[in-house]
Amino acid sequence: MIADTLTGARPTQTTRREEIKVVVGASVGTVLEWYDFFLYGSLAIFFSSHFFPAGSATAGYLASLATFGVGFVIRPLGAVLFGRFGDKAGRKATFLVTIIVMGTSTAGIGALPSFQAIGWASPVLLVSLRMLQGLALGGEYGGAATYIAEHSRADRRGFTTGFLQTTATLGFLLSLGVTLVCKAFVSTEDFASWGWRLPFLSSLILLAISTYIRTKLSESPVFAKMKAEHRLSASPLKDSFLVWQNVRSMLVVLFGAQAAVGLIWYTCNFYTLYFLTTTLKVPTGQAYGFVVVMLVFSLPLYVMFGWLSDKIGRKWIILTGCGLAVLTFLPIYTNLSKAVNPALVAFQQTVPIRLAANNCSSGLFSTPVSACDRARDYLTQAGLSYQVEAGAQDGTLVTHFGNLAIGGFEPTAYKKALTVAGYPVSMDIKRVNRPLMFGLIAMLMIWGAMAYGPMSAYYVELFPAKIRYTSISVPYNIGAAVFGGLAPFMSTAIAVKTGNVYYGLWYAIIVGGIAVLIGAIFMRETRGRDVAE
Incomplete structure (x- = not known):
């Protein structure tokens, strides 16, 4: 077991075996949470016509993306509710609640009747389930980051929390993988009609596995020590929002680090799949295959940049990744079009x-x-x-x-x-310049990993232990909601309104660029800080 926290032992005494158990236990549930959340975005193009009135395909898809964004917008409320719960009742109990809410909500989407069956009750219920997903995810990340970091040595904190940073990519990867498996056994027509429900319903299996693993975890040693010494915050919300030093840190996280990282990660990962399938007309199966390869490529990068932040610091690795992304989004996506569908580019020119x-x-x-x-x-x-x-x-x-x-x-x-x-009705998969395509997507994945890899360690080190869960969760989820969660919708909407398929990237470029500037001025280095205080 972990060293006796009641006698004042610090989490630096955690053994390597216990450290692995902590990382796996905290991360496996977070993978499920991200799987559930991204599954909606991945399949929106298939089920948008089922839950919204018949009419414009673009309007239905935009409505689905807006509903995807609703799940992000509600996350700050989940951060407040579960953050307070995590700072008062403990990290472990909060884990169990968030994962159960998320898993059952996702299965509910898979069983939801269509608009044709129950009318406007269908989109209303869909939005309600997305809100429950957002509440659960709002309370998940801050707890997982806190839990792992509070078990880790100061010189390994970026490395261990770097594994947690892979969970978003793993969840995205898992959602694509399950979708591909279902597509392999269901015809295209049946998948569009009802097969898209299978990945949602399969989350019940993952929920059972994740819940079992989390029940085997012990409480965070830092939290247990604070509880034994009667140092828990009586009012985490008051201590978080009425103390200027803490409020300042949350504002810097919100408008600097998280605004930039949220936009960059979603544009580097999620928007890539949308761009390949919707704009460049790559067949869905092929596009999923391309993205899966690159997601696998990106997984060790999060751990590597987390480890590097233990050596040289967190701040400038994060801001360098964000800055490089902002500067290269337009040339990368422009050249991605030329590499993937040169006939379409030639036609437009x-x-x-x-x-x-x-x-x-x-x-x-x-x-x-x-x-x-x-x-x-x-x-x-x-x-x-x-x-x-x-x-x-x-x-x-x-x-x-x-x-x-x-x-x-x-x-x-x-x-x-x-x-x-001379419009190319279908893209020629044989004409894809794969080395160039994979190279360009690899750049996006590297920028995203640089920005996201050290983030958990940075957040945990920034805030006091007694209000850490709340103080991390609130700005993180507001930033993810306002800047990251709405990115797919804003990018698509801007492209539709302007008539230019690349103009949607300006949302990430302008807002992300401002956030990088704010971060460069106001973010403080945190490497090596004592997380037990």
Whole structure:
């Protein structure tokens, strides 16, 4: 067992075997939590039509992404509820509650009736389940980071918590893997109809395994020592939010570290899959395969950068990864298009598309009504960039495909015009420049790992032990919700509104760049601090 914390022993006496047990026990549940959370985003393109009214494919997908974002927006409330619980009742008990809530909510999505079956109750229940997932995840990360760090030696804290940082990638990887397995045994038509439910329902198996493992863990030695010495905070929320020094640290975490890291990680990992499938038209199975390879490549990087932060410090590794990502997003994604679908890029360069109209609406979720709205929806689904310009006084839509002009909107006419202009209806997987593609995605994975790898150790060292769970969870989850969770939606929405498939990246570039600047000025180095105080 862990050294007797009641006699004042510090967590530095934890043996290597016990350290492994702690890391595995804390991380396995967090993997499930991320699996459940990312599963929704991975499958949104398949089930968006089941839970929302029939109409625009783009509107339905955007509504699904917005609902994905709702799960992030509710996370700060989960951070407050479970953070307080973790600082008063203990780390272990909080683990069990969060994982049960997350697992059952995910299974509930798999069993949820469609819009056609129960009407508006379907999206309402979907949002409710996403909110429960967000509450659970809001209380998970801060506890897991605290639990592992409080068992670790100061000179190994970045290394051990680096394994926790792999859980988001492992959860994403697991969600893709389970989806691919289900697709292998279910036809494409059946998967779109009902097979997408199987990965959600399979979370019940993972829930049972994770719950069992967590019941075998002991309490954090730092928490046990504080409890024995009657040093627990009587009011974690008051001590967190009414002490200026602590509030300052939380603000720096929120607007500096977490804003940057949240945006960079999601754009480097999650957005890559969306871009391959939706914009570059890579078949889903192939795109999943490409991303899975690179996710596996990235796993040891989180531990490596965590270990490196034990040697040279946390702050500048984090900010360097974020800064490099901000500077290279546009060239990486632009060249990724050339590597993956050169025919589509060549078409866009030689056949500019212009929509001349005066009645394009500003609604993102409404069903397209005007000819311009329906044309934009069609082009977005085709992965094509376009420009919208002033049209004729009578409001008639005129679409220019290079030198070819089409009046009004009619799908058959658009399809014929694009074919005549040379639009590649399907991408040629044989023309993919795989070395270049994998190299570009590898750069994204490296930036994401640099930014995310040392984060747990940095957060734990920044805050006092008696309010650590709350103080980590609140800014982390607000930042993840506002900046990271809404990134897929904001990027997609900006691309749709501007008509340029690359312009969605400016959300991450501008907001991430500001956050890096704030972090460079106000973040303090924390390496080596005593986490028992």
